[in-house]
Amino acid sequence: MFGKGLIKGLGITGKHLFNRKVTEFYPEQKPVLPPRTRSSMYLDVPKCTACGICANTCPNNVITITSGKDENNKRVLTGYTMDTGRCLFCGLCTEACPSKALHTTTEFENAVYVKDELLWDMMKKYKADASKQEEGKDNG
C-alpha cells in the first residue's frame, strides 16, 4: 500500500519517544570501558630494567630513557619520559617489554592546557600513584 512506509517510520520514531534513553551523563557518570582499552600508559618502575627495547620499538620516538649504574654495577632507571603529543597508544611498547613493566590503562581524561604538560614523567607518575595507594591503605 502506498504510504505504508511512512506510517511504519512514524511508528518507530513514536516508539523511540518513550524508550529508555541511551545518553551517558559523562562528567557525573564515568563510562565503563573494556579492560583492554588503550588510552593511557603506566610504568611499574621497580620491574623496569631500563633495557630500552620500548624506546627502540616505538614508531614515533615517544619514549626517552636515561639510565645509570648502581653500586653493584647494575643498570637502573633514572628517567623515563613519554611525549604523548606524538603517542598513538598503539601498545607496541607494552608488547615489546620483556619484564612486563609497561601497561596500557583505561584512564582517558588526558587533556591538558599547556603543550609541555604532554610530556609525561612516568617515574613521577608511579610515585604519585604509589603514595596515593599508601594513603588509601592508611585510611582503610
Added chain:
Amino acid sequence: MPQFGSDIFLLIANWIRGLFGANTYAADVVMDIVKFIMIYVVLVLAVMVFVMLERKVCAWMQLRVGPNRLGPRGWGQIIGDMIKLMGKEDFRPDNVDKWPWALAPMFFLGITIMVFAVLPFGRGMVPVDLDLGIFYILAISALSVLPVVTAGWASNNKYSLLGGMRSVAQMISYEIPLVFSLLGVVMITQTFKTSAIVEAQQHVWFVLLQPIGFVVYVIAAMAEINRAPFDLIEAESEFGCGYFTEYSGLRFGLFYLAEYANLFLISAVAATVFLGGWQGPFLPGWLWFAIKVLFMVFLIMWFRWTFPRFRVDQLMHFGWKVLLPLSLANIVLTGVGIYVYQLIFPGIGG
C-alpha cells in the same frame, strides 16, 4: 456552558475599555495597541516553548535526552540560546545589497505577525474579526515568499540565491493545494470569517467532514513554511544554509523567530479551521486552543524527525501531480456532499 477562568482576558479587556468611559475612539486605539503587544508577547513566548520542544522531541526520538544543563532537566536551555544569539556580532558582508539585505528578515517576521491578527485565540478573543479572515490569512502569508527571495538575492551569494529561487518554486506550487484544501471548509460554512468557522464546529470538527482537506492542508502548509521534509530551501548538505547563509546574530535570530512563528501560524490555522478552534468542554477556550496548537506542533515535529528530505523533482511531482488533483477532488466531493445534504434536509444551509 460557563467555564471557570474562560473569560479572564475578556474581563481585562472590558476593564481597559472601562477606563476610557464614553470615549470609545480612544478605547479602540488603546485596545488595538494592547492587542498588538499581546500578539507579539504570545508569539515570542510560544516560539521559546516550540524551540525547546523541538530540541527535546528530536532528542527523544533519537534516544537522547537533549539539552540537560540549564534549568530543571535542561528546559531552561532556550534562555542560553537566546543570550548566545543576541551576543553575537552583527556582521554584514562587503558586497551585499545593503538595504534589501537588512530589511528582509524584518519583513519576514512582520508578515508573519500580521496574519495572527485574525486568529481566534479564545471565545471572543479575535484581535480583528475580519469578514474575509481566511482570505486575509492566505493573501498575507503568500507574501512571505518575497522576503525570502529578497534575502537570497541581496546576499550576493550563489547558494543564497539558489535557496531563494527554490523557495519561489516551492511556495508557489504548494500555495495552490493549500488554498484549495481550506476551500472545502469555506464551502460548508459559507463564510471566510474565522470566528464563524469556529462557531460552526460546535458539534463536529471539520477534520471529520474534511479528512482529505486536513491531510492536504498539513502537507502543503509544511511545504509552505519550508519545514523538513520540505526544507529544500535551506538544505545544509546542498548549499550551506540557503537564503540566510549570510546572516548572523540578531538578523539570523529574526529569521529563526519567524520560522517558528510560521510553525505556530500553520498549527493555529489548522486548529481553527479543522480542529474546532477554542471549542471544548470544561477548560477555558484559550487553553483548548493552546492544547490543539501544541498537538499540531508536535505532529509536525514528529514528521520532521521521521522523514528524509525530498528531492527537488520529487517535490514538484508531489505538489502538482498528487496534492493538486487530490485537493480538487476534495472540492468536488464536498460540493456533491453539500448538494445531497440539501436534498435530504431542504432549507438548511445556503
